[in-house]
Structures are given as C-alpha cells and as structure tokens.
Amino acid sequence: MQIVISGTGLYTPKEGISNLELVTSFNEYVRQFNDARQNDIASGKMEPLQESSVEFIEKASGIKHRYVMNKEGILDPKLMRPNLTERPNEQMSLQCEMAFFAAKQAMQEANKTGNDIDFVIVACSNMQRPYPAIAIELQQALQIDGYAYDLNVACSSATFGIQTAVNAIKAGSAKAVLIVNPEICSGHLNFRDRNSHFIFGDAGTAIVVEAADTATADCQYEIVDCKLKTLFSSNVRNNGGFLSRCTPESRDNADKLFVQDGKKVFKEVTPLVANLILEHLEKNHIKPNDLTRLWLHQANSNMNRLIGTKLLGHEPSTEEAPIILDEYANTSSAGSVIAFHKTCKDLAKGSIGILCSFGAGYSAGNIILKKIF
Ligand code: CO8
Helix, strand or coil: CCCCEEEEEEEECCCCEEHHHHHHHHHHHHHHHHHHHHHHHCCCCCCCCCCHHHHHHHHHHHHHHECCHHHHHCCCCCCCCCCCCCCCCCCCHHHHHHHHHHHHHHHHHHCCCCCCCEEEEECCCCCCCCCCCCCCCCHHHHCCCCCEEECCCCCCCHHHHHHHHHHHHCCCCCCCEEEEEECCCCHHHCCCCCCCCCCCCCEEEEEEEEEECCCCCCEEEEEEEEEEEECCCCCCCCCCCCHHHHHHHHHCCCHCCCEEEEEHHHHHHHHHHHHHHHHHHHHHCHHHHHHEEEEEEECHHHHHHHHHHHHHCCCCCCCCCCCHHHHHCCCCCCHHHHHHHCCCCCCCCEEEEEEEECCCEEEEEEEEEEEEE
C-alpha cells in the first residue's frame, strides 16, 4: 500500500528574539545576581555567574534568532520566563491554538476537511497538561470524527508520529491522519542557564498522512520507509512532573526544566544518527548520493554538517541540507518538519530525501521520502 504526505503546515509565533536581545537581558540578570552577592563572591564563598555571548552562541550552535509565544517575560531579567495568562477551560488552550493554525494549513494543502481525517496525533516534547489530550481538544476544534491521542518522544515526536500514522493506515484503523507538533519550548527552558538559554524557540508544524489512492494534493511525497531507534540516556533530561509537588523542597530546582550535557549529546548522537540513516538507506537499496535533500533535525548546524558530510562524502550545501535553526532555533520535533515544509515543493518528481529527527531519549527517527507529485 502506497502512503503519502499530502500536506504540511507551519505556525510561527508573532514575536521574535535576536541573540543580542537575549544575551543583553541574560547579562543584565548576571549583573544583578552578582551585585546582590558581592560579599560572598569577594570572600570566595561563591563563584560569580558568567556572562553569555552572541559570538559563542552563533559559533557553537548556528542559532541567531528564535520565535517565542511571549517575548516580554523572557527578556525581563527579573522574570526570565514567558508571561502567559492561564486560560479558562471554556477557551481553546494555547497549545491547541498553535496546533489548530498549523493543522488548518496542512489540511488545506492536502485538500482535506475535518470530514476526511479520522485520526489526530499531537506529537511533541511537552504537553501543557496531562489530560484531556491536546489531540482530543484539537480533534473537536477541527470537527473530526474518529480518535486522537498525544504522543511524546521529545525531538523525535514527529517522525515517530509518522510511523504511527503509517501503521494505522496499513492496519485499516485510519484512512487519513493529522500529526501536529505544537512546541512551546520556552515554557520549559531555563533562561537563567548560560549553557542552554539560547537553544530553543517556539513553533508548531502539522502533517497530513494518507493512502495515495485518496490523495489529491499538488505536492505529494511517498513515505518509502520509516526507521526508529531509542537508547536510554539522561544526558538530555527534564525531571519536572506531577510528582514534583511531593518534594516541595526541590520542586523549583533547575532539573525540573530542560538540562543537558550538550557536549556528550553531540558526541554520542551524531554517529548514532549517521549510522541509522546509512543502515536505513542500505536496507532500501538507496545510495546516500541518490538523496537530493536531507531534512535534518534542527538542533545544531555543526551537528548537521557532520552528519551530512558522513552521508554524502562532502560538506552539504544549504540546498542539500536546509538550515532553519538560524531563524527558529531548536524547535524540538517541529524543526525538521519546518525545514521540509519550507523546501519540499521545488524538488523534481522522483527525487528522494530523508526527514530525520534526533534528541532526548535518546531517540532518532528517519523517514525516506520520494516525491511523486
Ligand atoms: N556564552 C558564552 N560561553 C558559554 C556559553 C554562553 N552562553 N555557554 C557555555 N559557554 C562556555 C562553557 O562554559 C565552556 O567554557 P569552558 O570551556 O571554559 O568550560 C565553553 O563555552 C564551551 O561550552 P560547551 O562545551 O557547552 O560548548 P559546545 O561547543 O558543546 O556547545 C551546545 C554547546 C551548543 C549546547 C552543543 O553542545 C550542542 O548543540 N549539543 C547538541 C545538543 C542537542 O542536540 N541536544 C538535543 C536536545 S533537544 C531535545 O532532545 C528536545 C528536548 C525537549 C525540548 C526541550 C525544550 C526546552
């Protein structure tokens, strides 16, 4: 059975923060923090906090800018978190609203209405609440009859969602599936942590997956094959959860937000991903040089350069491996889908590419795609 991606959508928050704005606010926080503790610092009782730098961020990650759901709270040195108003239950939740805009665009591209979809997956790193599922709220907002659930495999949520959609269609439990990745990464990023305050941004993406015989979209990619891998690691971790209130003394510790050993992640995940893609291509009798485009996860441009070079035997051009993290930063599961959404239309019929995600878990997912329309 031939299964295709027949539409994608993107929600980009209205507000953006440049590295300079982020670093200026962080360094003001550092100044105020150190000033308030100058005696302890002078006596050697504690180390002063170090400033962040635009040059470091751009060199180490390639990130220059990010979009966020609330800029003013993040840049306020006294707050350093998004300032978001809690909504009443009667109102659509923030995460559902993001998902809704991306989903509408993907459905429009795929020439689908709510009547045509029968399975909704909200696949992303963090849900704004445990239940009811954001996916079921979205299902209702889009007037979809069928079933819906949330799925979280951190940065790899979108590719794991695609595999789930393919399985459901092949098994006959769904005809057309909507996968949505509303990532409010700023909600669980520690903007007071110099090592990670620059890493993430917010965005939402959506994908329609259906059987080729029902697809009518102008642009369609056959899902040739999917390969998923997980390997437990605490090198990217967030310990926040419903048990946090049971130990109030540590409830607000830094580990209740995103923490990582970035160097270890870089060193361990880069070869894991390159080998996963090579094995996957070999299984499908595809040579790496047959690939026209690599839509890689958007965490770090140096990481993508290394993975691309290992695959292609030369440093990939931005045409071969598009980069959107310079503008969006790491948007977790949405990253590779944003890259795909922005650069999938211009390929010739018959072109082959990969949509690849990797991140916390560790988790990695590779989807081989072939443009058929
Ligand atoms: N400004 C200036 N200097 C800095 C800064 C800063 N902001 N931060 C660190 N430094 C210093 C360090 O202190 C260190 O100094 P020294 O050498 O004196 O000790 C030096 O710069 C080098 O630091 P690092 O070794 O940390 O620098 P790296 O070159 O390793 O770069 C990166 C850091 C950019 C984080 C890099 O390691 C990286 O990108 N690694 C891969 C990370 C990755 O892909 N992680 C996947 C996680 S994403 C995911 O799975 C989704 C999770 C769920 C979403 C969560 C949303 C919040």
